[in-house]
Amino acid sequence: MAGLEPLVEPSSVAVVGASSKVGKLGNTALVNVIESKIKNIYPINPKEKEILGFKCYPSVLDVPGDIDLALLCIPAKLVPQVISQCLAKKVKAAIIFSGGFREAGEAGAKLQSQIEKMIAGKEIRILGPNCVGLYNVTKGYNLTLSPTLKMLKDSIKPGKIGFLSQSGVFGVALFTVAVKKGIHLSKMFHLGNKMDVQDADVLEYLSKDPSTKVIVIYMEDVKDGQKLLRVLKEVTKVKPVVIVRVGKTEAGSRASASHVGALKAPDKLYSALFKQGGAIRAKSSFEALNMAWALSLQPPLKGNKIGIITNSGGQGVEITDVLCDNGLDVPELSEETQNRLLEEDAVPSWGSRKNPVDLTAPMPQTPDWYFKSSKILLETEEIDGLIIVVLGTPLEGLTSKIVEKAEELLRFKKPILISAISALPNHELLTKRLVEAGFPVYMDPYTTARCMVALYEYGKHLKKVGRWK
Amino acid sequence: MISTIISKARKEGRKALTEFESKEILRAYGIPTTYGEIATSPDEAVKIAEKIKYPVALKIISPQILHKSDAGGVKLNLKSPEEVKSAFKEIIKNAKAYNPKAEIIGVFVQEMASPTIREIIVGGTREPQFGPVVMLGLGGIFVEVLRDVSFRLAPIEEIDAYEMIEELKGKKIFGPFRGMPKVDIKNIVDVLLAVSKLITEQKEISELDINPIMVYPNEVKAVDARIILV
Numbered sequence: 008m009a010g011l012e013p014l015v016e017p018s019s020v021a022v023v024g025a026s027s028k029v030g031k032l033g034n035t036a037l038v039n040v041i042e043s044k045i046k047n048i049y050p051i052n053p054k055e056k057e058i059l060g061f062k063c064y065p066s067v068l069d070v071p072g073d074i075d076l077a078l079l080c081i082p083a084k085l086v087p088q089v090i091s092q093c094l095a096k097k098v099k100a101a102i103i104f105s106g107g108f109r110e111a112g113e114a115g116a117k118l119q120s121q122i123e124k125m126i127a128g129k130e131i132r133i134l135g136p137n138c139v140g141l142y143n144v145t146k147g148y149n150l151t152l153s154p155t156l157k158m159l160k161d162s163i164k165p166g167k168i169g170f171l172s173q174s175g176v177f178g179v180a181l182f183t184v185a186v187k188k189g190i191h192l193s194k195m196f197h198l199g200n201k202m203d204v205q206d207a208d209v210l211e212y213l214s215k216d217p218s219t220k221v222i223v224i225y226m227e228d229v230k231d232g233q234k235l236l237r238v239l240k241e242v243t244k245v246k247p248v249v250i251v252r253v254g255k256t257e258a259g260s261r262a263s264a265s266h267v268g269a270l271k272a273p274d275k276l277y278s279a280l281f282k283q284g285g286a287i288r289a290k291s292s293f294e295a296l297n298m299a300w301a302l303s304l305q306p307p308l309k310g311n312k313i314g315i316i317t318n319s320g321g322q323g324v325e326i327t328d329v330l331c332d333n334g335l336d337v338p339e340l341s342e343e344t345q346n347r348l349l350e351e352d353a354v355p356s357w358g359s360r361k362n363p364v365d366l367t368a369p370m371p372q373t374p375d376w377y378f379k380s381s382k383i384l385l386e387t388e389e390i391d392g393l394i395i396v397v398l399g400t401p402l403e404g405l406t407s408k409i410v411e412k413a414e415e416l417l418r419f420k421k422p423i424l425i426s427a428i429s430a431l432p433n434h435e436l437l438t439k440r441l442v443e444a445g446f447p448v449y450m451d452p453y454t455t456a457r458c459m460v461a462l463y464e465y466g467k468h469l470k471k472v473g474r475w476k
Numbered sequence: 477m478i479s480t481i482i483s484k485a486r487k488e489g490r491k492a493l494t495e496f497e498s499k500e501i502l503r504a505y506g507i508p509t510t511y512g513e514i515a516t517s518p519d520e521a522v523k524i525a526e527k528i529k530y531p532v533a534l535k536i537i538s539p540q541i542l543h544k545s546d547a548g549g550v551k552l553n554l555k556s557p558e559e560v561k562s563a564f565k566e567i568i569k570n571a572k573a574y575n576p577k578a579e580i581i582g583v584f585v586q587e588m589a590s591p592t593i594r595e596i597i598v599g600g601t602r603e604p605q606f607g608p609v610v611m612l613g614l615g616g617i618f619v620e621v622l623r624d625v626s627f628r629l630a631p632i633e634e635i636d637a638y639e640m641i642e643e644l645k646g647k648k649i650f651g652p653f654r655g656m657p658k659v660d661i662k663n664i665v666d667v668l669l670a671v672s673k674l675i676t677e678q679k680e681i682s683e684l685d686i687n688p689i690m691v692y693p694n695e696v697k698a699v700d701a702r703i704i705l706v
Contacts, residue, residue, distance in 0.1 A: 232606035236629050276606050279627040283636060471635065 009130045011204065011212040013099035015143050015194065017075035018046045020150070021067050021098070023089055024080035025050030027058045032104060032152055033080035036140075037061075039149040040078070042157055047072060067096045074098045078140070078150065083107030086136065087121055094129060103136035104152045109200050110137050119202055126203060138199025139175030142182070144192050145218040151197075153179050159186055166191020167220035167303040168296075169213035171206060173198060173227040181225070181292055189442050190300045193219040201230055207238040214242040223299040225292050226252045232280050239284025244474050247302045247465045248286040251295040252277050285468040287461050297454050298461035301447045305422035307466035309475075310391035311335045313459060314384040315363035316377060317396035322428065322452045323363030326394055329456035335463055337362055344387050353379035362390075378408035378416070385419040392422040392462065394455055395446075397437070399429050406437065413444035422462045424448075426455035478504055482680050482705065490539045491705045496584055498701040501678075502686065505670040509698040512586025518561040524585040531555045531588040534563045535700075536571045540578040542702065547574035553588055560585070589699045594649055594659065595688040596696075598667055600630065600675030602682050602706065608675040610668060614646045615688040622646070630672040637668040656693070663696045682706040 020040050026033035033052070040048055041059060050058040053065040064070050067077055067089070077098045079089055083105050093101055108119040119136065126133060134141065140151035145165045149156055156163070156179060163186055170185075172178025175197040182195050193216065196209050206224060213219045222242065229235050242248055252274070281288045289295035313335055317323040327337045340348075345360040347353070354376055359365035364384070366376045377395060384390050393416075397406060409416065416423060425441055425448045427434065441448045449455045469475045481497045493501070499509040511528060514537055515521035525532045536549030544550050548570030551563035564583050571580055595615030603609050606629055613625035626643040628636045641647055641664055652658045667689065675684060683704040690697045 229605055232603075232629060275625070275627050276603060276609060276629070279609075280606065280629055282639070283628055283632075 008208075009099070009132055011100070011132060011208060013075040014102070014132050014134060014204070015141060015212065016146060016148070017100070017150075019049070019072060019075045020045050020047070021049040021051050021064075021070060021074045021077045022080060023051040023067065023077055025052050025055070025058050025063065026080075027055070031080075035154045036078050036080050036104065036152050039151060039153070039157060042160070043146075043148040043150070045148060049074065051077075067092050067098060070096070075100060076150070077101040079103045079105060079135075080152070081105060083111075083115065083118055083136070087118070087125065090122055090125055090131075090133075094125065094131060098131060100132045100134070102134045102138065102140050102150060103199075103202075104138060104140060105135075106137040108136045108202070119200065123202060132208075133203040134196070135199040136202060137175075139179060139197040141197065142192070142195040144194060145216075151179070151195075155179065156182070159183055162186050164191045165218065166193055167218065168192045168299045169209075169216065169219035169222045170195045170225075170296075170299075171198070171209050171213075171222065172196065172225040174225060175199065177292070178225060181296060184293075185296050188300075189439070190296055205230060205234070207231070207234045210235075210238045210242050210248070214238075214246055220246060221299045221302040222246055222248045223295050224248065224250045224286075225295065226250055226277075227254050229277070229280070232276070236280055236284050239281070239286050243285030243468060244472050247299075247307070247461075248284075249289050249295045249298045249302070249461065250281050250286045251289040251292045252281075253292075285472065287464050289461075290457075294454060294457055297447075297449060298458050301422070301424060301458035301462055302465060304445060304447050305424065305462060306420050307469060308335075308392045308422055308459070308463040309466055311463060312389060312391045313337050314340075314390035314393045315396065316366065316380050316384065316393065317363050317398075318366045319396065319398045320359070320363070320365045320367075322396045322398065322426065323365060325452050326396070326426070326456040327363065329453055330459060333457075333460040333463070335460065338389060340364075340384075340387070340389055344383065344389060347383050348380055351379060351383065353383055375408035377406060378412060381409060381416050381423070385416060385421055385423075390421070392459060393424075394459060395423065395425045396452060396455075397425060397427045397429075399431065406441070409446075410440045410444045413446065417445055422459065424455050424458055424462075426450070426452045428452065478678065482678075485539075485705060488539065492539065492542055493703040493705070494537050494539060494581065495535060495544070495701060496537050496581075498684075498703040499698065501674070501703060502670075502698055502701055505674045507667055507670045507686070507698055508696060509701065510586045510589050512584050514582040515564065515585050516582045518564040521564045521583055521585050522557045522560050525554070525557070525560045528585065528587045532560065533586050533588045534560065534567055535584040535586070536567050537581040537584050538571060538575075538578045539581070540575055541571060547571055549574070589690045589697050590692075592656075592690050592692060594653075594656075594691040596664065596691055597625075597685070597687040598671050598689055599686065600671045600681070600684040602675070608672075610640070610672045610675065612640045612644070612664075612668060614644055614649070619687075628672075631676045632668065632672045634665060634669065637665040637672075640668060641665070650691070659691050659693050663694075664691065667696060667698075680705050 022037045024033035025037045050063045055063040108115045340362045348360045425446045513524045531553045534551045597613040597615045599611040608630035626640040650659045685702045686698045
């Protein structure tokens with residue numbers, strides 16, 4: 008079967024059903040393609056001569072050059088005819104945005120089967136139907152029907168996370184939330200009814216994609232579990248995969264069946280599949296993105312011993328509980344290390360030095376305790392990873408050094424996550440500084456701990472498959 | 477041998493294999509089962525029992541009777557020729573009363589597995605989206621209540637089998653427990669690997685249920701088994 012390159016990195020795109028009318032699907036898709044600055048753009052519409060300054064063709068068969076990708080912005084009943092034209096033209100890939108197929112009852116299912124038969128054994132790769140499309144952030148190619156993503160054009164920057172969503176609109180919403188948080192994607196895919204292109208195909212593509220470091224999947228169902236397992240086993244040897252799977256309860260499964268024609272299967276089998284394949288299962292979609300962010304910025308955990316440095320005892324306990332429930336440990340520091348912390352003025356004399364290391368009340372004038380204590384902990388063999396909890400918004404003093412000298416902390420190749428908890432005016436600025444210094448920053452201490460669990464699980468997996476470097 | 481068993485069942489229009497047939501298939505894959513032979517008369521039952529050594533268990537073998545206990549078709553812990561003879565007669569009587577149309581092949585006389593609270597269930601199924609699947613669960617009286625089970629897609633590797641055991645909430649019963657020495661987990665791993673191989677290779681089998689398997693410190697033994705064809 009052909010690869011997904013023409014689908015994701017096309018140099019020539021035909022928009023079938025292109026329109027100059029704002030608000031029409033064929034207009035939104037065309038505008039997105041134009042703004043993506045793709046080399047050859049061919050609007051297809053038998054009634055028009057020119058749309059938005061581009062020469063219009065009656066059908067793909069009339070286009071003079073080769074077509075890598077056709078975007079189908081036409082009603083479901085017209086799709087089979089256009090697909091047969093695409094086959095005749097040897098179009099390499101297509102995205103069927105239209106709904107009205109398997110998700111829409113018997114007649115739609117018949118239509119989908121008809122197309123399945125047409126493309127069986129052919130080279131063409133098809134995304135959808137009933138999908139939002141894909142966004143190749145690396146190249147800046149917006150191949151979606153989303154009218155909103157272009158509004159964020161300036162904040163969407165190429166990142167390292169490949170995102171595969173089974174829900175279209177929700178996938179786009181998550182994309183925008185991620186962008187706002189500074190979590191940048193490399194590629195986003197929405198597969199819709201998964202008639203041809205499956206999760207496994209996208210995983211294979213992303214695993215070879217040099218700009219993708221971590222893969223996130225928002226999943227409702229799987230069509231061929233054995234195939235997904237085979238691919239996951241290969242992919243997770245080289246890149247972490249985080250999956251959130253919804254539709255667990257019976258009511259959840261019903262909602263799914265009416266959504267993308269998902270087939271019901273017991274959730275335990277999904278857990279088994281993910282575990283066997285070495286994927287990390289997130290409990291929610293936001294958690295999945297947060298975990299992927301941690302995995303994209305920080306190395307996996309080598310052991311299970313975590314150091315916590317906080318300026319409030321309570322949060323240290325909350326994080327410790329989550330870590331210990333998931334096989335990690337927050338060991339008491341040796342006397343030697345505790346003495347070092349005191350002697351080197353890394354903690355106040357009234358703070359706790361056991362682990363969690365408690366720096367106590369945040370005061371703007373306090374010295375660089377976070378930096379000094381972090382460095383001492385990272386230098387010992389007693390911990391494999393570090394969580395820094397920052398309450399309030401101590402922009403100067405406490406945090407300025409970890410921003411300035413982040414390199415000195417990150418070079419230990421031990422993961423460092425930060426939980427910054429505050430709603431004070433300077434919070435966003437503080438978060439931004441820490442993120443730019445290379446640390447994933449979360450508000451919620453629970454989320455921070457869960458992300459450390461993800462780094463632990465991936466490290467464990469790499470050791471299991473003999474890929475620990 | 478396996479194909480003979482399956483084609484015989486097919487010829488007779490059966491989807492369910494008998495316990496005897498199911499155990500033959502398990503043994504072909506190296507899964508230890510309680511030993512036994514089929515008797516068609518009380519005297520023959522005694523002869524087999526003497527060979528196996530008392531105590532023995534007697535179970536009805538009929539393609540139409542899948543829930544043997546419900547039909548009064550199981551007698552356990554029989555210690556003498558007299559007990560075996562009367563159990564044989566009672567089982568036949570009960571089976572005929574339970575289902576007059578049931579074809580009775582005979583009575584399965586088998587060694588009595590020594591009792592232990594360490595019981596497990598191992599199963600294999602074929603699922604539409606997942607293909608062959610292996611299941612491991614804690615057995616015994618609370619199996620329905622606790623549902624302490626773990627799954628993997630077949631075929632599994634040895635490490636998967638160990639992880640399946642590790643996933644059981646009640647895995648501690650395999651360690652030293654109430655004065656009993658710990659069990660050799662490798663024996664459970666071997667059963668899981670065998671079931672994985674079986675459900676992967678035998679495409680005509682849709683469901684396989686070994687319940688219970690007795691787990692002793694140095695061996696395991698399948699006491700009852702059921703196989704359903706696709």
